[in-house]
Amino acid sequence: MPPASALNPLSAAAVHPKQDAVFGMFPSRRSVVHSTGGMVSCTQPLASEAGQRILKQGGNAADAAVAVAAALNVTEPAMTGIGGDCFCLFFDAKTKEIHALNGSGRAPKNTTVQQVRKELGLADGKNGKIPQYSQLSVTVPGAAAGWVDTVERFGSGKLTMEQILTPAIELAENGFPVSEFSAAFWKNSEPYIRDASPNFREILKRDRSSENFVRAPRSGEIMKTPTLAATFRTLAAEGKKGFYDGRIAKAIVDVLKQRGAHMELEDLQHHLEKGSEAPKPISFRFTGQNTANPGHPASSDMEDRYIELWEHPPNGQGIVALMALGIFQELEKTQQILPFAQEDHNSISYLHALIESLRIAFADASWWVTDPDHSPIKPAQLTDPAYLAERAKLFNKDKAGRHSYGKPGKSPAHNHSDTVYFAVTDKDGNGMSFINSVYSQFGSCIVPEGCGFALQNRGSTFDLGPEDHPNIYAGGKRPYHTIIPGMVTHGRTSVPDDRHLHSVFGALDAPRVCIGAGMPDQGETGGATVYIEEGVPEEVVAGLKGMGHEVEVLYGMERAMFGRGQIIRRHVDADGDVVVWSAGSDMRGDGCAMPA
Numbered sequence: 105m106p107p108a109s110a111l112n113p114l115s116a117a118a119v120h121p122k123q124d125a126v127f128g129m130f131p132s133r134r135s136v137v138h139s140t141g142g143m144v145s146c147t148q149p150l151a152s153e154a155g156q157r158i159l160k161q162g163g164n165a166a167d168a169a170v171a172v173a174a175a176l177n178v179t180e181p182a183m184t185g186i187g188g189d190c191f192c193l194f195f196d197a198k199t200k201e202i203h204a205l206n207g208s209g210r211a212p213k214n215t216t217v218q219q220v221r222k223e224l225g226l227a228d229g230k231n232g233k234i235p236q237y238s239q240l241s242v243t244v245p246g247a248a249a250g251w252v253d254t255v256e257r258f259g260s261g262k263l264t265m266e267q268i269l270t271p272a273i274e275l276a277e278n279g280f281p282v283s284e285f286s287a288a289f290w291k292n293s294e295p296y297i298r299d300a301s302p303n304f305r306e307i308l309k310r311d312r313s314s315e316n317f318v319r320a321p322r323s324g325e326i327m328k329t330p331t332l333a334a335t336f337r338t339l340a341a342e343g344k345k346g347f348y349d350g351r352i353a354k355a356i357v358d359v360l361k362q363r364g365a366h367m368e369l370e371d372l373q374h375h376l377e378k379g380s381e382a383p384k385p386i387s388f389r390f391t392g393q394n395t396a397n398p399g400h401p402a403s404s405d406m407e408d409r410y411i412e413l414w415e416h417p418p419n420g421q422g423i424v425a426l427m428a429l430g431i432f433q434e435l436e437k438t439q440q441i442l443p444f445a446q447e448d449h450n451s452i453s454y455l456h457a458l459i460e461s462l463r464i465a466f467a468d469a470s471w472w473v474t475d476p477d478h479s480p481i482k483p484a485q486l487t488d489p490a491y492l493a494e495r496a497k498l499f500n501k502d503k504a505g506r507h508s509y510g511k512p513g514k515s516p517a518h519n520h521s522d523t524v525y526f527a528v529t530d531k532d533g534n535g536m537s538f539i540n541s542v543y544s545q546f547g548s549c550i551v552p553e554g555c556g557f558a559l560q561n562r563g564s565t566f567d568l569g570p571e572d573h574p575n576i577y578a579g580g581k582r583p584y585h586t587i588i589p590g591m592v593t594h595g596r597t598s599v600p601d602d603r604h605l606h607s608v609f610g611a612l613d614a615p616r617v618c619i620g621a622g623m624p625d626q627g628e629t630g631g632a633t634v635y636i637e638e639g640v641p642e643e644v645v646a647g648l649k650g651m652g653h654e655v656e657v658l659y660g661m662e663r664a665m666f667g668r669g670q671i672i673r674r675h676v677d678a679d680g681d682v683v684v685w686s687a688g689s690d691m692r693g694d695g696c697a698m699p700a
Contacts, residue, residue, distance in 0.1 A: 207250020
């Protein structure tokens with residue numbers, strides 16, 4: 105007999121499900137969403153609606169992306185917010201160019217790695233990282249500048265910042281019903297929020313029956329964050345200066361100094377002066393796996409077709425995807441693997457090749473990815489085909505390997521040594537791949553007084569040793585970032601300037617694998633465990649273990665490790681040359697794809 109809540113959809117239990125409910129207990133099919141007027145795909149329907157509203161008001165994909173980012177700060181503050189950093193890739197339909205924006209902040213200038221090690225009590229000769237909930241993990245939040253710079257550089261010019269932030273301001277002031285995943289993340293983080301700063305009440309729900317009269321909001325309950333709305337109003341009225349040189353900046357510095365951190369107003373003002381950087385995007389052209397075959401499902405009948413994967417350059421780890429793709433292509437070229445059919449997806453041979461390609465790439469990234477202003481190498485050295493061909497020699501088709509970082513320019517084969525993503529497109533053909541993160545759930549959990557947001561803990565990705573590590577902590581330096589916006593274009597090799605937007609993506613429904621490299625809890629092992637999502641056949645898991653892979657299958661809410669992807673695919677209808685956007689939103693989240 106089903107529970108009463110299942111029979112009565114209006115029951116309280118149905119509206120407010122158990123906070124420990126099983127993840128995906130009743131998985132359901134989601135259809136692809138199609139539109140000719142643009143699309144928003146993100147992890148929260150109210151945030152999708154915010155972006156849709158901006159598109160309908162005449163804004164473009166960049167304008168709508170900032171509206172979505174702000175709305176997600178309100179509705180999913182555990183994952184994202186103005187207290188964190190952002191990165192984006194923008195496809196300009198007029199020029200067919202891809203642009204990148206780096207909205208990440210730096211460590212306080214007046215600090216050193218020796219000072220941090222001493223304050224953490226790290227013994228001489230011992231390597232490590234800054235603990236996630238330490239005040240020393242907080243770096244300058246770059247998102248506020250990133251939002252303003254995104255609108256100024258890529259926006260339509262038709263809407264003001266106030267118009268773009270209005271949907272998020274309304275959600276924060278009037279309140280919104282909390283979604284299931286967001287409620288679960290809030291509950292998990294509540295004890296950390298309470299301990300992190302005296303301003304914890306600003307991001308918890310009022311309840312006179314609870315400790316300190318506040319608690320984490322539950323699914324379906326209305327949550328208001330008026331101080332966050334005030335922060336957005338300041339940014340809308342005063343621009344970047346209102347965030348980095350005024351009341352908000354002072355509140356950030358004050359709360360961090362109360363905790364014993366060393367950020368100064370000058371650190372925030374320096375970010376105001378520097379603004380978000382616009383590095384050259386990095387890419388890899390992939391022609392393997394029958395991509396150029398006219399019979400390929402996504403070939404668009406182009407005989408000499410290629411697809412090109414675009415990523416944001418370091419200090420983000422998007423370069424891992426390019427390197428892994430290059431290694432994968434080299435394995436096919438040298439016949440270590442053969443072209444896979446659709447039914448081979450998540451097979452033993454496919455996953456082994458994928459895992460090993462990623463392992464080799466992550467081994468490099470964990471050493472070489474850092475602030476580009478402090479890097480001894482260039483991204484092009486790591487994605488050079490000759491270098492990737494040497495790295496591919498580490499692959500063994502019969503067993504798992506343990507790989508250390510390579511040395512670009514030399515043969516390395518002998519060497520043994522919590523985020524939201526969303527995608528937006530518009531009726532003019534522009535595409536935006538955007539990611540905004542506070543890193544761990546609610547970041548450091550430290551809330552500046554009167555601001556309504558938590559500060560990120562991105563500094564916990566710095567290395568505190570050895571001294572020659574490229575990502576070693578230094579004052580004024582940007583840390584390694586795990587967040588990676590992605591974009592795919594396609595064209596023909598015979599036509600040099602033939603480039604079309606293929607898709608804006610960040611992943612989706614099929615069971616996933618995850619290598620924990622780069623995550624804060626992986627320590628110095630680089631993440632040896634391969635996490636596999638329930639749904640992958642047991643014989644595949646057994647086969648990978650037989651090859652020597654350390655495999656752990658994740659079930660239920662543990663599957664949150666695999667993230668929540670979004671994708672928007674572009675194609676041109678054969679009858680009338682009409683551009684059609686086709687989108688999907690990951691079933692692992694509360695979100696949806698919404699047409700404009």
